[in-house]
Amino acid sequence: MLRTNETTPSLCSFRTAAEFEGTAGAGVLGAVRHGDRAGPVRWEHGRPVLPLHMVRPGVPEVVEVWEATGPVTTGEHRGLHYAHDGEVLFGAVDLGPSAGCGGAARAAYLAAFDLVDRLGYPHLFRMWNVIEGITAPDADGAEVYTGFCVGRARAFDESPRPMPAATGIGALGGGAGFYFLAHRSRRAVHLENPLQVPAHEYPERYGPRSPSFARATWLEPEPGRDRGVLYVSGTASILDDATVCPGDVVRQCQVTLANIAALIGPENLARHGLPGGWALSDLRRVKVYVKRPGDVPVVTRLCREEFSRRAEVAVFAVDVCRPDLLVEVEGIAP
Numbered sequence: 449m450l451r452t453n454e455t456t457p458s459l460c461s462f463r464t465a466a467e468f469e470g471t472a473g474a475g476v477l478g479a480v481r482h483g484d485r486a487g488p489v490r491w492e493h494g495r496p497v498l499p500l501h502m503v504r505p506g507v508p509e510v511v512e513v514w515e516a517t518g519p520v521t522t523g524e525h526r527g528l529h530y531a532h533d534g535e536v537l538f539g540a541v542d543l544g545p546s547a548g549c550g551g552a553a554r555a556a557y558l559a560a561f562d563l564v565d566r567l568g569y570p571h572l573f574r575m576w577n578v579i580e581g582i583t584a585p586d587a588d589g590a591e592v593y594t595g596f597c598v599g600r601a602r603a604f605d606e607s608p609r610p611m612p613a614a615t616g617i618g619a620l621g622g623g624a625g626f627y628f629l630a631h632r633s634r635r636a637v638h639l640e641n642p643l644q645v646p647a648h649e650y651p652e653r654y655g656p657r658s659p660s661f662a663r664a665t666w667l668e669p670e671p672g673r674d675r676g677v678l679y680v681s682g683t684a685s686i687l688d689d690a691t692v693c694p695g696d697v698v699r700q701c702q703v704t705l706a707n708i709a710a711l712i713g714p715e716n717l718a719r720h721g722l723p724g725g726w727a728l729s730d731l732r733r734v735k736v737y738v739k740r741p742g743d744v745p746v747v748t749r750l751c752r753e754e755f756s757r758r759a760e761v762a763v764f765a766v767d768v769c770r771p772d773l774l775v776e777v778e779g780i781a782p
């Protein structure tokens with residue numbers, strides 16, 4: 449049935465562990481458990497599930513569910529677990545220990561690119577890179593994240609394609625891994641932020657290869673629906689290429705939210721040839737990452753003041769990818 453003047457669904461919801469287990473896989477394409485232990489990607493009720501170590505014991509798990517809109521087909525390809533429903537492909541992979549994960553990142557990114565090409569889901573629209581000890585020194589003395597960025601950039605060199613919205617974030621355990629979403633038919637437009645240098649153009653002082661991602665990806669609406677959906681990358685207190693307000697979590701949170709507001713607003717959409725635009729109050733399915741556990745209450749309060757009461761907001765106390773960054777925020781509009 450064709451419905452008009454309706455927002456295109458964003459395909460994502462946050463559930464408790466009990467709610468997720470109650471679905472027994474019905475309506476699920478794939479899921480990511482933000483829980484108190486990590487593990488390899490596994491099948492639950494025939495769906496790929498990635499268990500990430502994102503909360504301390506006793507803190508409730510948040511299950512990010514990607515919803516299926518048709519019959520689901522699943523498989524494994526070069527270490528990736530995946531599921532697709534004729535419209536959307538979900539894939540997830542473990543990279544093993546995060547120290548020295550650059551080679552594994554390159555190989556798994558190439559496997560993901562090969563998968564979306566073979567199965568015919570060419571429009572990659574969102575990726576999450578989750579890395580234990582992201583700012584810790586690697587064997588070569590550089591940060592673990594630096595090695596990850598090198599491997600990822602090589603994959604984009606070897607199999608060039610547009611860089612989608614992404615998150616790069618720490619985890620409490622479990623090594624490194626990533627998950628991603630790609631669309632079969634809907635066009636993806638990748639956005640940059642007028643207040644920030646594109647991450648793939650960061651100067652070399654941040655690492656020999658810059659991070660390969662866009663600030664947001666707009667997925668065009670389904671036929672007969674309005675506006676499309678905007679997937680906002682992990683966003684931090686960075687102006688141009690520099691961290692601002694080091695040590696000040698309140699101001700870092702304000703800069704981060706102002707960055708997102710500029711990114712998703714009508715002026716920036718128009719700059720990318722897109723209609724419409726959003727405000728912070730339109731964000732849904734928000735994930736907030738806070739480096740210092742003691743900062744969680746103040747960051748939660750500042751975010752809640754800006755987001756709608758209808759927004760689902762999950763807050764995780766995990767490391768962020770620069771030593772001086774205290775907060776990172778992502779979300780989906782509307």
Ligand code: 3EB
Nearest residue numbers: 614615616659661682684769
């Ligand atoms: C930044 O803006 C903050 O490496 O995939 C945000 C989103 C960040 C994605 C990634 C890193 C990544 O540079 C960090």
